[in-house]
Amino acid sequence: MHELFTQVLNYKDLSKAGDLFTVSDDAIVNDLSEVINIIGEITSLPDYVNNDNDQSVVEICITRVTTAIRETGSMERHAEALVTLLESCLNHNLKPSQKEEDPPHAKISSDIISCMFLNYSKKEVMKRVLPVAVKFLHKGNKVLSRNMASYLSLAAIDNSPLLSNHIQLIIDSIISGNYPLCRVLPQIYEVTRDPIHDHAMALVSLLPLCELTEQLALLQLCSLIADEKPSLLEASLPQLCEYLCTSQTVMATLQVFNNLAQLQPQLLSDYVLKIKKSAECNPNTLCIAAQVLSAVGQINKSKAQEALNFIMDNLPKVDRASQSLLVREATYLCSCFPILFTDQILEGVLQISRNTNSHVNQMSGPVTIVTVGGNQSPTNSNITRTTQTDSSGRNYGDSANCLNRIVITPKPRLIADSRSTGRLQSSNAHRSMTRLNAASGSRVGSVGGLHKSMTKLSSNQVCIPNTSNRIKPSTTKISSGGVTVTTPLETGSILTTNFNYSINSKDSLANSISQTSTGRVQNSVSRPLSTAGSSPLNQSLTSQGPIQSSGPSLNVDPVVINTGLYSTVTPRRSHNTSVTIINTCVSQRISVFEPYPMRDTMQHFCEKHLDKIKAYMEKVSVRIPSPAKCTIEESRAKKSAKLHFACEGRGEHCLYNRALFTVHTRHPRIWIHLMFLSLQAKSSSALSSRHHSVSTLKYCWDILKCETRTFLTLVTSAFPCAKDQDAVLNELRNSGYFDVFEYCNVNTGGWGCFLCNHPERAVGFLQDSQPVIEGQLKEKKGRWRLFRRWRTRYFTLSGAHLSYKGSKNDKEGTPIDIHQIRSVKVSRGARNIPKAFEIFTGEESLILKPKGGKNAEEWVQCLSVVVAHSHSKDTTNSRNSSLIRTTI
Incomplete structure (x- = not known):
């Protein structure tokens, strides 16, 4: 054993105990089991309970041992010795004294248990410690018992079979008031059911005494019991119904009822009204409530009719994902009782279907007509209009203007090969049609900036022009991420002025259509256009102007796909005379024919x-x-x-x-x-x-x-x-x-700092000499504060410094400048009430706590406000000093 441990333990030398923390973990790791055994001998001495020196030595040694075990990961090696020491503590009094102070053996037990349960995932350690640890649940120490509940909850994650051997001790502890222990019951129930079945009614009766997390754990347990043995909960149903009124527990309670209804629906026949009322108050539970009522509807026709009415009344209120579930429940009820299927039910379902289709149509966008050529004058900029078409694409608008239009209709179904950048069908030479694949309800992804659903040319959705007109096909190339189309133009307009219509998709918003009188539309991207290959076809695309054809068809019609950074050239099949490219670099789907982006x-x-x-x-x-x-x-x-x-x-x-x-x-x-x-x-x-x-x-x-x-x-x-x-x-x-902010609806209408909400108190905080708060505080400072005693001093806090003296009439000691305080750390109790606070300066730290535990919150707030004000002044001064003026 290390010589320092030998000196401290054999001679009970408290002055050397603090030096144990200067020894490295590797130097003592092999001696820890021996050290633990010697500690066990000391704690078993008759006078140990009254010997403060021995208690301090043991506490320091146990802290050093557990730290070394944790840092070296050697719990398996020393678990046996720790459990032996823990078991010896069971032979001593663990109940707190009248001053609410834990006896020394309770402190030892708490330290060992917390150290060992950090290794809750190690089965061998848990197998050794759990049989001993559960015995501390009934030793009369409430704090230790509640801490054990947290540790056992961790252990239950991977070791529920080990805990199942001690289920009776756990249930007895829960019934006696250790309600946090309820959280381990669902895991243990999967292994051992009968002991929990014997106490099911008693456990349900504890619900009003538990907090929310514990209530949810008990309701989860009830759900498992309902799935296994529902009759055990029959007597507890009135009490369970009370938790249908709370939004935090209604879903868990309905899950219990759902499991009950699947096996014994008649148990819930008297609680249908309460279930319906809870669903009305909590719309997010409509689906599971419908499942419960549908299961209860199996009992007889009247119950089924009541459930069906509930489903049909709420069908329009839920989202589309939930509508399918409600329709399925309605179908199930109608299959059980066919007489319930009436025209009214059918009409209700069809109405929902129509509303859904209407919503899909709204999502898909309107039918848009873009006029590309014809007899319009170049000054006419309004070339986009909307009209209605039937399923075959015939236009019911003005037939005289049918010439030279591109009709764009929503696509009502998905294309099988929608991943292709475009699909062209063989058609008449003079028919040019662009069709957007806007499948309803589908999310359109993009690869390399291009939508998967791109283009389709069809021969049945075009207004056929008068064949007496002489028409020459002309292709307009738009390389700025827009649309490339082929339109039939009159020969006369080609001979006079060639107008190219450029659809500008800059900033991903295709909301401007401009006319240019040049023969080529320049690429608006600042980088030169790069192509995926180096074939002559690619080179010709980047060097030539607009592609024109003297005949009705082209053998190869390349498609230029520009993503803003890259472009590719894809050869088309023969007999295709028009190409559509929709390009966007953002993840949202935006149509170049619509003035607004589609809603996401x-x-x-x-x-x-x-x-x-x-x-x-x-x-x-x-x-x-x-x-x-x-x-x-x-x-x-x-x-x-x-x-x-x-x-x-x-x-x-x-x-x-x-x-x-x-x-x-x-x-x-x-x-x-x-x-x-x-x-x-x-x-x-x-x-x-x-x-x-x-x-x-x-x-x-x-x-x-x-x-x-x-x-x-x-x-x-x-x-x-x-x-x-x-x-x-x-x-x-x-x-x-x-400590420095609070909500004030009167002054600021929101969250304001202390001085903004209480400007009348600003004078006291801003004056350096005027005391903000003063009184007696207990103080500790320096190294090894754990082993130092509290000293009572009289402290005074002002806007400039924190001063102290032995008593109110003594001479002041060296004050602490507020500017030197970097931060204030607060130690809080069970109800978040400050117990003590630690002040950190550049060189040292100081722990303070009010005498008698009073005014702690006021001290913390005043100190935090003064420090915040000091930091604010430092920030202002540093900014002002950084502004250097130069005179010329």
């Missing part, structure tokens, strides 16, 4: 749920502030998100007038989702993915890559729940945000 999925989601988003953010914004911006910090190891909060008050003495409050977050998913919802709540219309702020958030999310889900999946998912909100609230609380 995000915009549809926001438009549909705009009211819900605003109502949600109206409640959340009072509890959680919205960051002004989010930045990403990259290091070698990982990427992290940093949030920046602004003061919305901007008063005369604002603490953050020239700076932002910064918080490093471990929950970027929740924050980015909340920032998006805040953006949408402040906007009067639905946001799209092209919005600048949304693009910035998406960029941050894509850089982080903290989860596999896409940004679109994130922002269209369920709003952050209460658990997520609590997580970010704790993050803000730990960062000290709420």
